[in-house]
Amino acid sequence: MTSLRFRAAGPDDAEKIALLHADSWRRHYRGAYADSFLDGDVVANRRSVWSSRLAAPANSTTVVAEDDTGLVGFVHVVFDEDDRWGSFIDNLHVSHKRRRTRRRYRTPYLRCRGRCRASDMQVRVFMGA
Numbered sequence: 348m349t350s351l352r353f354r355a356a357g358p359d360d361a362e363k364i365a366l367l368h369a370d371s372w373r374r375h376y377r378g379a380y381a382d383s384f385l386d387g388d389v390v391a392n393r394r395s396v397w398s399s400r401l402a403a404p405a406n407s408t409t410v411v412a413e414d415d416t417g418l419v420g421f422v423h424v425v426f427d428e429d430d431r432w433g434s435f436i437d438n439l440h441v442s443h444k445r446r447r448t449r450r451r452y453r454t455p456y457l458r459c460r461g462r463c464r465a466s467d468m469q470v471r472v473f474m475g476a
Contacts, residue, residue, distance in 0.1 A: 356409035356421065358401045363418040364411070365393035371440040407437070419444070 356364065369390040372380065384392075401409060406427065412420040420441035428435035 351412050351414055351419070353410055353412055356401055356411045358398070360409075360411055360418070360421075361394060361397040361401050364397045364401075364409070364421050365390055367418055367421065367442060368393045368397070368438065368440055370443070374443060412441075418442070 369392075372389060372393075373385050377385065400407070400423065407423060407425045409421060409423045411418055421438065422436060422440075423438040425435045425437050427433065
């Protein structure tokens with residue numbers, strides 16, 4: 348297995364992130380989102396979101412994980428999102444082809460380029476109906 352490289356995402360990453368995000372939703376969010384949405388053009392939806400987020404990151408950062416095959420995961424953190432809980436991990440997706448990556452993913456993301464500490468992070472878990 349090739350080693351991972353982590354870096355801040357930029358506008359040129361929007362397409363790759365949108366494709367991975369859409370694939371992750373289609374695989375894992377059945378029941379949380381309507382099948383008609385997931386089976387439709389969810390890629391265009393995610394492309395719009397990520398193009399906007401990465402063009403003008405507002406109090407947030409997105410970090411991508413890559414190996415020799417390309418993008419294998421990403422995390423998007425919104426800083427100081429909540430007065431009590433602090434920063435918010437808004438998205439964390441890893442390619443189904445690289446599941447073992449998830450264990451090694453946490454430490455670089457929690458650094459958030461010096462903007463937040465692990466103790467100041469929140470993750471919201473949305474349960475299906």
